Each structure stands twice: as structure tokens, then as C-alpha cells.
Amino acid sequence: MLTIPLDKLPSLIRTVCGIALFLVAVPPALAAETLTTEEARIRLLPGDLPAAGYFTLRNTGDTDLILVGAQSPAFGNVEMHRSVDRDGVASMQPVEQLELAAGEQIAFAPQGYHLMLMQRARPLAVGEEVEITLLFEDARRLTVTFQTVSPASL
Numbered sequence: 001m002l003t004i005p006l007d008k009l010p011s012l013i014r015t016v017c018g019i020a021l022f023l024v025a026v027p028p029a030l031a032a033e034t035l036t037t038e039e040a041r042i043r044l045l046p047g048d049l050p051a052a053g054y055f056t057l058r059n060t061g062d063t064d065l066i067l068v069g070a071q072s073p074a075f076g077n078v079e080m081h082r083s084v085d086r087d088g089v090a091s092m093q094p095v096e097q098l099e100l101a102a103g104e105q106i107a108f109a110p111q112g113y114h115l116m117l118m119q120r121a122r123p124l125a126v127g128e129e130v131e132i133t134l135l136f137e138d139a140r141r142l143t144v145t146f147q148t149v150s151p152a153s154l
Contacts, residue, residue, distance in 0.1 A: 034061030076119030
């Protein structure tokens with residue numbers, strides 16, 4: 001293996017490497033500084049029935065952000081949905097993205113926005129913690145620890 005001291009690399013290569021490291025490291029760091037969550041919980045249903053993720057997401061930064069999805073190693077499929085009631089008929093609609101303006105918050109709550117958590121990777125029990133990563137249009141990611149709760153506690 002050939003090793004070259006950093007001070008011997010051409011200036012252009014050092015600059016390109018520095019920019020690449022910045023682009024990889026900055027979005028997660030900014031997400032931690034400008035996004036907060038509260039009351040992150042998963043309503044756990046029996047068996048392999050889909051669970052629902054609820055939380056409040058707050059944008060404390062000065063730029064608008066767009067939430068485009070979520071993922072979790074505990075679930076094979078995570079989707080954003082919104083519960084709606086039209087003419088007395090309740091249904092769920094998939095949500096492709098949600099804009100979160102600077103200084104505002106979005107509540108994911110029963111009868112509103114929520115994460116649909118499907119295809120459990122393993123059995124879960126009430127009281128467990130589950131990590132879910134929120135994905136943003138600008139490549140930011142925010143990993144949130146959710147507490148599993150019984151349906152009766154919501």
C-alpha cells in the first residue's frame with residue numbers, strides 16, 4: 001500500500017477532498033441543530049398489524065425544510081400518511097412530502113399525520129425503544145428514538 005503525506009498532495013486534491021467531507025458531514029450536523037422532536041411514540045398493535053408513529057417535529061432553523069420520508073431497521077416499510085374524514089368516511093392518504101417552515105412545527109398525531117410502520121423486522125413489546133430516521137429533501141437525516149406504547153395509552 002502506497003502512502004503519501006497529506007502535505008505532498010496537490011492543492012486541488014486537498015480542496016476536493018475537503019469539500020466532499022463538508023458535504024457529507026454538514027447535513028446531519030445541521031439537522032441536529034435545527035430540528036427537534038418531542039413525544040416520539042409508536043402505537044403498537046398486536047401481531048404483525050401495522051403500527052403508527054406519532055411525534056412533534058419542530059424546525060428551529062431559519063430555512064424551510066421538506067420532510068420526504070422515514071426509515072427504520074425495525075420495519076421493512078415506513079410511509080407518511082394523513083387520516084382524513086370526508087362526509088363521515090374516515091380514510092388514510094399517503095403523503096409524499098411535508099413542508100416545515102422555519103420556526104414552525106408539525107404534529108404527527110392520531111386522526112392526522114402519522115408514520116405507518118409496516119413489516120416488522122422482529123417482534124416488539126410495549127416499552128421498547130425503536131430508532132426511526134426522518135429523511136429530508138436536502139439530504140438531512142434526523143434519527144429519533146421512539147418509545148413503543150399500547151394503543152390504549154393514546
